[in-house]
Amino acid sequence: MNNEMKGAIEKVKKETKPKRKVLLNMIKAFLVGGLICLVAQIIIEILKKQFALDKTMANSVGIAIMVFFGSFLTGLGIYDKIGQFAGAGTIIPITGFANSMTSAALESKSEGVILGVFTNMFKVAGSVIVVGVISAFVFGTIRYLLGI
Amino acid sequence: MKLGKQSIVFDHVYLGQAAVATGPKEKLGPLGSYFDQTYDDLYCGAKTWEKAEMQLMRDAIENCLTKNNIGSGEIDCFIGGDLNNQIIIGNYVMRDYDIPYLGVFGACSTSVEGLIIGAGMINGGSFNRVLAGTSSHNATSERQFRYPTEYGGQKPDTLTFTSTAAGVILLCDNATDLRLSGVTLGMVIDAKLNDPLDLGRAMAPAAFSTIEAHFRDFNTKPEDYDLIVTGDLSYYGKAMLIKLFKEINIDITDRYNDCGLLLYDRFQQEVFAGGSGCGCCAAVTYGYLLSKLRDKTYKKILVVATGALLNPVIVAQKETIPGIAHAAVIERIGE
Numbered sequence: 001m002n003n004e005m006k007g008a009i010e011k012v013k014k015e016t017k018p019k020r021k022v023l024l025n026m027i028k029a030f031l032v033g034g035l036i037c038l039v040a041q042i043i044i045e046i047l048k049k050q051f052a053l054d055k056t057m058a059n060s061v062g063i064a065i066m067v068f069f070g071s072f073l074t075g076l077g078i079y080d081k082i083g084q085f086a087g088a089g090t091i092i093p094i095t096g097f098a099n100s101m102t103s104a105a106l107e108s109k110s111e112g113v114i115l116g117v118f119t120n121m122f123k124v125a126g127s128v129i130v131v132g133v134i135s136a137f138v139f140g141t142i143r144y145l146l147g148i
Numbered sequence: 149m150k151l152g153k154q155s156i157v158f159d160h161v162y163l164g165q166a167a168v169a170t171g172p173k174e175k176l177g178p179l180g181s182y183f184d185q186t187y188d189d190l191y192c193g194a195k196t197w198e199k200a201e202m203q204l205m206r207d208a209i210e211n212c213l214t215k216n217n218i219g220s221g222e223i224d225c226f227i228g229g230d231l232n233n234q235i236i237i238g239n240y241v242m243r244d245y246d247i248p249y250l251g252v253f254g255a256c257s258t259s260v261e262g263l264i265i266g267a268g269m270i271n272g273g274s275f276n277r278v279l280a281g282t283s284s285h286n287a288t289s290e291r292q293f294r295y296p297t298e299y300g301g302q303k304p305d306t307l308t309f310t311s312t313a314a315g316v317i318l319l320c321d322n323a324t325d326l327r328l329s330g331v332t333l334g335m336v337i338d339a340k341l342n343d344p345l346d347l348g349r350a351m352a353p354a355a356f357s358t359i360e361a362h363f364r365d366f367n368t369k370p371e372d373y374d375l376i377v378t379g380d381l382s383y384y385g386k387a388m389l390i391k392l393f394k395e396i397n398i399d400i401t402d403r404y405n406d407c408g409l410l411l412y413d414r415f416q417q418e419v420f421a422g423g424s425g426c427g428c429c430a431a432v433t434y435g436y437l438l439s440k441l442r443d444k445t446y447k448k449i450l451v452v453a454t455g456a457l458l459n460p461v462i463v464a465q466k467e468t469i470p471g472i473a474h475a476a477v478i479e480r481i482g483e
Contacts, residue, residue, distance in 0.1 A: 001335075008396060083300025096300060103299040
């Protein structure tokens with residue numbers, strides 16, 4: 001390839017770089033992400049009021065229910081469609097974590113339970129767990145040292 | 149006969165009938181009626197995605213043999229490839245056939261790569277009948293190169309949708325109505341793009357290089373072809389290729405299209421920038437374009453199969469994504 005063509009590639013490469021709709025995506029993520037959190041909060045409030053759970057217990061049960069919903073909608077093939085619309089709005093909440101685990105598990109069930117599902121379940125979610133554990137350690141240590 | 153730097157002219161390589169088998173989305177696309185066998189379900193009656201893709205390949209081979217009215221024993225060689233690791237689709241499908249087999253990999257450029265090798269075998273006088281085939285499946289590719297199918301991450305507009313399709317064609321040395329008259333072999337071109345969700349633009353420079361070399365070697369220009377079609381550049385890659393040619397003062401706009409844009413209706417079907425995958429170029433070329441050559445809409449076309457040489461491991465090691473493109477001239481004999 002001659003230099004003229006190489007130059008053309010460099011030039012056109014920059015010109016055709018697609019722009020991402022960052023603002024629109026942020027608004028959609030804010031609305032859907034907020035909606036998911038609102039649903040979770042309503043569930044937690046119901047657990048506290050109607051089932052007389054204390055705050056910690058209500059939070060844990062509420063999160064478990066949201067994880068169930070995330071996995072259930074993934075299994076029905078709906079969660080990825082919402083995710084396409086909402087982006088980070090559906091990935092950041094705990095339902096997104098459930099989705100990443102369930103989708104990986106579903107995908108690998110054709111390779112069997114142990115080599116498929118168990119091995120690959122955390123393929124996508126694994127990094128979230130590692131970051132979660134490390135940051136918990138770091139911030140826990142800081143909090144301890146500062147005596148908060 | 150070698151022509152120019154990277155082309156070959158064939159004088160007696162002919163195209164027999166081809167066959168295409170596809171999944172549901174391709175069936176519902178604008179070219180659905182041109183395919184020999186289609187499925188309403190992505191599993192194609194099989195238990196796993198990989199086995200579904202094997203089923204498509206098997207269907208395409210069977211349909212191709214039937215349409216050409218020959219038995220598998222009369223085939224000298226099958227040249228096939230797909231996008232799965234170790235090109236398992238061709239390998240496993242060919243267990244059931246008594247046909248010598250060459251497995252090839254050129255990412256989505258495999259269809260024309262197979263044509264080139266097969267044509268060389270026939271033109272050299274060694275073989276009389278060669279099958280060239282390729283396949284891709286949306287779900288096998290997603291898990292191979294991207295995320296699990298149901299993963300909810302947002303996909304950008306530049307993403308191409310891997311087609312679920314297999315196409316097989318017969319190359320032979322006895323005269324038919326269509327001729328494979330020449331090919332141009334591509335080089336690996338790396339434009340230093342690294343977004344696996346924007347493969348159309350990563351491949352466009354390779355198509356640019358091969359098509360330009362083709363024009364030079366054959367001393368032709370875009371007007372000499374009724375259609376120039378790339379394999380799977382889709383919307384963003386197509387726009388980039390047109391701009392690239394404008395830079396060297398060649399206008400391909402009115403002759404040029406892309407299989408990824410022909411296979412689906414981008415505005416009605418959820419395929420983002422358009423179709424991609426080995427099966428995309430094969431399905432459109434073998435299903436639709438050969439029909440258009442045979443019904444005299446076209447006389448001579450240039451098919452340029454484009455491949456993004458993507459590997460998730462090496463890209464994670466901060467490497468870029470090179471591309472490759474191979475071109476083949478298919479023309480109708482007589483008026």
